Amino acid sequence: MRGEGVAMQGKDRGRGSGSLVSRVGESLRQAILSGQYAAGDKLPSEHELTETHSVSRTVVREAVAALRSDGLVEVRQGAGIFVISPDPALSGRKVDKARVASDLEVLEIRTPVEIEAAGLAALRRSPAQEEAIFECHRKILHCIETDQSIREADLELHVAIAEATNNPLFKHFLESQGSAIIPQSRLVPETRTAEQTAYRKLIHREHEAIIVAISDRDDQAARNAMREHLVGSQARYRNLLKDLRSFTS
Amino acid sequence: MRGEGVAMQGKDRGRGSGSLVSRVGESLRQAILSGQYAAGDKLPSEHELTETHSVSRTVVREAVAALRSDGLVEVRQGAGIFVISPDPALSGRKVDKARVASDLEVLEIRTPVEIEAAGLAALRRSPAQEEAIFECHRKILHCIETDQSIREADLELHVAIAEATNNPLFKHFLESQGSAIIPQSRLVPETRTAEQTAYRKLIHREHEAIIVAISDRDDQAARNAMREHLVGSQARYRNLLKDLRSFTS
DNA sequence: TCATCACACATGTATGACAAATTCTCGGAT
DNA sequence: ATCCGAGAATTTGTCATACATGTGTGATGA
Numbered sequence A, B: 001m002r003g004e005g006v007a008m009q010g011k012d013r014g015r016g017s018g019s020l021v022s023r024v025g026e027s028l029r030q031a032i033l034s035g036q037y038a039a040g041d042k043l044p045s046e047h048e049l050t051e052t053h054s055v056s057r058t059v060v061r062e063a064v065a066a067l068r069s070d071g072l073v074e075v076r077q078g079a080g081i082f083v084i085s086p087d088p089a090l091s092g093r094k095v096d097k098a099r100v101a102s103d104l105e106v107l108e109i110r111t112p113v114e115i116e117a118a119g120l121a122a123l124r125r126s127p128a129q130e131e132a133i134f135e136c137h138r139k140i141l142h143c144i145e146t147d148q149s150i151r152e153a154d155l156e157l158h159v160a161i162a163e164a165t166n167n168p169l170f171k172h173f174l175e176s177q178g179s180a181i182i183p184q185s186r187l188v189p190e191t192r193t194a195e196q197t198a199y200r201k202l203i204h205r206e207h208e209a210i211i212v213a214i215s216d217r218d219d220q221a222a223r224n225a226m227r228e229h230l231v232g233s234q235a236r237y238r239n240l241l242k243d244l245r246s247f248t249s
Numbered sequence C: 001t002c003a004t005c006a007c008a009c010a011t012g013t014a015t016g017a018c019a020a021a022t023t024c025t026c027g028g029a030t
Numbered sequence D: 001a002t003c004c005g006a007g008a009a010t011t012t013g014t015c016a017t018a019c020a021t022g023t024g025t026g027a028t029g030a
Helices: A020-033 A046-053 A057-069 A102-124 A127-145 A151-163 A168-181 A193-215 A219-248 B020-033 B046-053 B057-069 B102-124 B127-145 B151-163 B168-181 B193-215 B219-248
Strands: A073-076 A080-083 B073-076 B080-083
Touching: A020 A046, A020 A057, A046 A057, A057 A073, A057 B057, A102 A151, A102 A168, A102 A193, A102 A219, A102 B102, A102 B168, A127 A151, A127 A193, A151 A168, A151 A193, A168 B102, A193 A219, B020 B046, B020 B057, B046 B057, B057 B073, B102 B151, B102 B168, B102 B193, B102 B219, B127 B151, B127 B193, B151 B168, B151 B193, B193 B219
Parallel strands: none
Antiparallel strands: A073 A080, B073 B080
């Protein structure tokens, strides 16, 4: 199994193609971002990853090292690789209160970045990027109508907006933040579809305001709409926390 | 050389102590952030790093993988490890114009984050954090008076402010941005001390406004002062670029 | 029932080998 | 002398194996 990474000459750049490490890393990153592994979950062992991806442990370890440095996973010798869990209820409650807010921490730093991204996107978007944003928006609507999770599509939309800034750092920033980007996804059970649908439609409307502003090249309106959306997310998340506390404690 | 990483039991946590990978990674990260290696520079080869740090190549490679994922370095097979160079004049000019602005790109995403950080720091700083900020400020003044580079001290001040938000993500963000954080450092030659000193004193004054506002717990003033500082940096950097262009082209 | 210990498993590090890409060097042809 | 190309040296990419160290778990025995 020596010359495994031989083929692939043509610059397939764009995803994780340049090296095996990039490919495995992107694969794991997507698996985490898409919610395949929730916060606190244990990833397959290095040995298993070695087999499922048909690469050596070296490659797996380097890929994991990258995730670790991005704060996406936490590796414990002898135990395994775990998706970072800001929620103390899931990961041993040693850090009792200082870490409770970590989902909010992510939201806190995301807010200024995404507001700026929306403003810049309004000023700089190309027609293709505008179309990509609308496409994501439609996708979310489709998910709502077919009653699927909007988690992935929601993330895609935000990434699409970041991409429309034409400053690659914005996209990179979002992708580094991990599963906490769409925080509520790992808290809400899949129940209460009526309430759930209303909630999703509200998000959809907030998105719409952002997108229309970007389409109109109105950067101030885009900033305001994005601010409202994120502040709304923050409020919704705080309410969720409150509900959870009244259940558990 | 088998049992090299045996010692070090006591939890020396705080820097890169938990694992050899963390130690080497932090060491390299600091070397880059402190300007020991400028953008475009080639780092020592993996073999050399193996010897200087007395670790195996495994460890070096994992540490470098982390830097790579943070966008701090770029690794080219057969060539070496290079500090990310946004400057097309230093790294082959294949990406002719799309990448010219990358220093500005960093500034562009830093701006909203640091403005928010200043505001949060004003609201949340502890007395110890306030003191740390003042200490950095004094350090910069000392550098100016003794005519040393303020690069490192400047970076430290910004990190100290980020730390005073009590949201670790802000610090992590700054440390991930790399050498481009203090962009002018690799453009200005060490000459023209008169003009240089005036320039540094201006920066010092801008810092002062930020710090006073944080000390006063006036978050709006802190935001405004930080905004002014960063906008000023951006303007100064654009001027530098213009000067350079008139020289080279 | 409960404490203890052994063992399986998981990650951490070291070492050596070969593949593949780049750079350097040197000798030959013009 | 200059240009050029072949090959050597260097450097990163990947694989395989071995051993060290930390974790969890279940069997064992009091």
